[in-house]
Amino acid sequence: MRRTARLLTGTALAAAGAGLIAAGPAYGGVPGDPSGGLLLRPASVVPGDRAAVDTEACGKGGTAAGDASAVGAGAFTLAPDGEAGTTTGRFRVPPGAQPGTYEIVATCARSGKRVAGDLVVTLSAGAQVYPKGSVKTGVGGALGPDPVQTAAGVAALAVAAAGGTWLLHRRARGDGI
Numbered sequence: 001m002r003r004t005a006r007l008l009t010g011t012a013l014a015a016a017g018a019g020l021i022a023a024g025p026a027y028g029g030v031p032g033d034p035s036g037g038l039l040l041r042p043a044s045v046v047p048g049d050r051a052a053v054d055t056e057a058c059g060k061g062g063t064a065a066g067d068a069s070a071v072g073a074g075a076f077t078l079a080p081d082g083e084a085g086t087t088t089g090r091f092r093v094p095p096g097a098q099p100g101t102y103e104i105v106a107t108c109a110r111s112g113k114r115v116a117g118d119l120v121v122t123l124s125a126g127a128q129v130y131p132k133g134s135v136k137t138g139v140g141g142a143l144g145p146d147p148v149q150t151a152a153g154v155a156a157l158a159v160a161a162a163g164g165t166w167l168l169h170r171r172a173r174g175d176g177i
Contacts, residue, residue, distance in 0.1 A: 038106055038117030046122055047097040051104075053078060053089045057115045058108035060085040065109065068093075071102040071119060078106055097121050 039054045051068075055078065058064050064078035068091045078089035089106070098121065105116045 038104060038115045040104060040117045040119050043118070044120040044122055045093050046124060047093055048095040050090055050092050051119060053091070053104060053106060053117070054081070054086050055106055055108075055115050056086050057106075057113050058087045058110065062087050062111075063109045064089070064106040066091065067105045067107075068102075068119075070104065071097050071121060093119075093121060099123050 037055065037057065041052045041054070042049075045051050053066055053076075055064065058078070061080045063080065064087050066076040066078050066089045068074060068076060072094045073091040076089050076091040078087040080086075081088040087106075087108075100121055102119050102121065103116050104119050105114060107114050
């Protein structure tokens with residue numbers, strides 16, 4: 001028991017460590033970090049909204065070519081943003097974009113450095129979407145849409161139970177079955 005607990009604990013710690021290591025690239029870098037990354041504002045949009053993209057990876061006065069084709073927005077340009085040393089661009093998420101997480105990429109013109117960030121497309125801004133109705137599993141339920149079929153199924157089960165009980169009773173009495 002103790003060996004299993006140690007094994008499970010070690011596996012959980014290893015998975016958590018790997019998750020922490022992978023979390024840095026998933027968030028597109030830290031703002032203000034000169035090594036760069038792609039910062040998307042807002043990080044979560046609804047179809048039809050505009051998104052702004054910032055990076056410090058291209059250096060002061062640098063330009064970049066952005067690619068938002070994963071979400072269906074196509075190419076866009078990132079230009080220097082004043083004295084801040086950041087490169088900024090904008091694109092519009094198409095109204096027909098499906099909900100999900102999409103990778104947005106920018107490639108610096110001078111260095112060729114490629115940076116990426118994740119954009120989340122949701123159905124509604126800031127609101128949770130809850131499912132409605134029953135789960136369509138294909139198995140059906142006891143209280144289906146047809147009460148006649150439900151009653152027939154219950155009757156068939158009752159007849160089978162009664163017949164089984166009768167056969168077991170005859171067998172126990174020794175009536176030849």
